Amino acid sequence: MFLANPETNPNPQPAPVPSPDASATPAPRRMAIICSHGGLDQIYPALILANGARQAGIEAMIFFTFWGLDAINDKKVDHLGVNMAGNPSSPMPTVLTGLPGMETMAAHMMGKKLTSLDIPGPREMLEMLDEMGCELYACELAMKFMDLEEKDLIPQVKGVLTVGDFYDMSEGAQILFT
Amino acid sequence: MFLANPETNPNPQPAPVPSPDASATPAPRRMAIICSHGGLDQIYPALILANGARQAGIEAMIFFTFWGLDAINDKKVDHLGVNMAGNPSSPMPTVLTGLPGMETMAAHMMGKKLTSLDIPGPREMLEMLDEMGCELYACELAMKFMDLEEKDLIPQVKGVLTVGDFYDMSEGAQILFT
């Protein structure tokens, strides 16, 4: 199994607690990951990088925005497609990958492959990240853009942030835009 | 309105001025955002993150490269399409989203949605960013690749940078590749 989950790894290395005397101690390392795409193949890098950060004792948050909101949309998270156009070296030309049903089939094949590697599906992965202390947030502006409300999101989402909130929380972090 | 613009917010929080004694004062926080894609949905994350940075008093620059040059190309900025393949969870299969006219229709729908949220179109957004002190730059190598000259760009672009220049300007910054 590639990913430690809270059941098999009950004691993941905790993130260091910041000292009250911040001038004497460096701030703990922190990853702030922006997830902006909604394909199954597009969200896994964010989820796996967040998981790896927590396993390494690094603080982690994911900020879901634009199409990335699909990954925390309770109605969509179990039905994400695969962005086959993101892989132009695939033996299938784009015109074939675009046929109705092909994205679903690709998602099915990717799901089987993830299972064979003991990697959970997206909903379980997000639950696991929440249990590991990775904070999940939705982007307020993108929520308005997509006509979504908090009740549309999976319960693991800790809150809805403005871009300003995101900047407050990502000060000193290594930020990744995925 | 989600985005403060210079008219409604005449006094955005200024970025802190670096002290002459750099050893005593930490450098001001700075975002260096690379914009490498040219779809309407692909450039907004860069524009909105830059806007949010300036609103938070954080220094910001955007380095437009590859397809991202379309966003500052005076002839193209008002006619950007939407990259519908970036959203494989969309109810429309890729083959339909690829029909001639669909990207234009999607761009039209996205434009209407942005307007309803009081978010300006790309040209006005770039003008606003320039007024707010966000620096806009074009990538020299990508300009050659696309056969573009400075006169092809919108006037808000401050200059054309080599990758080496970009590294000089992004030392100590949080860099995002979008």
Added chain:
Amino acid sequence: MFLANPETNPNPQPAPVPSPDASATPAPRRMAIICSHGGLDQIYPALILANGARQAGIEAMIFFTFWGLDAINDKKVDHLGVNMAGNPSSPMPTVLTGLPGMETMAAHMMGKKLTSLDIPGPREMLEMLDEMGCELYACELAMKFMDLEEKDLIPQVKGVLTVGDFYDMSEGAQILFT
């Protein structure tokens, strides 16, 4: 020529050697670039940013994961396609760009343009990066996902890293996800 290569620039500015007394000297600047897509147009930003970093005396590594593994796959590196869907402002509608042969044609045109700018093809570019001291790594999890083994990779790849290894190596770096 835009890119200095080891032949024409036999003495690129070396990255500063970290002092044994780490408390007295700041760590050298380091770029950790994640390459997650496999299109010819999608890998060049990573390659060019890594090249620019080494030219500027900045330490650099590229971590190839997911579709990005195609770029270091010995059988695929010479046959990468172009992700035309990444450029929705292109005058060609997606449905046309998806026709069999169009991605190959686009790759051929892009290759010719790169040659005219004295930019090497991907294999030569990776060899050059290796000679310049840019470290190339493959993602272990993605290797399993793609059923790849180390013998399938180009010889310049220094090793296969877990996500945890990547975090160890990217501490203090500016990380880019491309």
